[in-house]
Amino acid sequence: MAKKSKVVKELKRQALVEKYAEKRRELKAKGDYEALQKLPRDSSVTRLHSRCLVSGRPRGYLSKYKVSRIVFRELAHQGRIPGVKKASW
Structure with missing residues (x-):
């Protein structure tokens, strides 16, 4: 934070x-x-x-989602970001 x-x-x-x-x-x-x-x-x-809307973090900002990489990962794992799923191969 x-x-x-x-x-x-x-x-x-x-x-x-x-x-x-x-x-x-x-x-x-x-x-x-x-x-x-x-x-x-x-x-x-x-x-x-640019800062993350959730945590305020200035680095690792993903402009498409307006959050940092850390928050993006947490939200993606929780299934809160539509269309995003973990890659597996």
């Missing part, structure tokens, strides 16, 4: 990105890079990092 502070910080970043998305798009279209620099740093999309 990730630290709660890291998960909360990432959620705040996501909120900032959504808040400034339209303004950022307009400034880029105009070519006003000085105004872009005055926006908050965390309002940039590139500062976001």
